[in-house]
Amino acid sequence: MADMQKALRARILGAGIVPRVIWGRKVPQGTALPYLQLFAVSDPRPGHLKGYNGGRTTRVQADCKAESYAEAKAMSDALVPLLAAPATVDGIKFGHTKAEGPQDLGEDTAAGFVHRMSLDLLVWHSSV
Structure with missing residues (x-):
């Protein structure tokens, strides 16, 4: 799945x-807002009697984090048609x-309030 992650990150950037696009739960300390944080939630590998299919759908959580609600919302609104x-x-x-x-999952943090718009993405992908 690392290749899909790298390609999805490159596509969004x-x-x-x-x-900034960060994969995983650990964000480097001092990362400036805004940024997009991605997590692979599930990655089923559909198959049949002769093995796995070439393509699959990975569920990715995309958290758009920003200093303002408007900026976080604009990021999430732009992400949907891009990936469609x-x-x-x-x-x-x-x-x-x-x-x-x-x-809308904004939260108080040690650095202040962070606006977070969270999307679940069902990303279909395959190697070419």
Whole structure:
């Protein structure tokens, strides 16, 4: 799945809708807002009697974090149509990504309030 993660990150950064994309739960200390934090929630590998299928759908949680509600919402609003269009990036073919949400999950942190718009993305992908 690392190749899909790298390609998805490159795709989002290439569109210019966010300045930083971070995979995983650990954000480097001092990371400036805004940024997009991605987590692979589930990655089933569909198969049949002869082995696994080439393509699969990975559920990715996308948290758009920003200093203002408007900025976090704009990031999530831009992410949905970007990923809805099929594309091929770094040898990974992406199909139509379905989005659920966003949910407003802003939170108080040690550094102050952080606005967070959270999307569940069903990312279809395969190697080219």
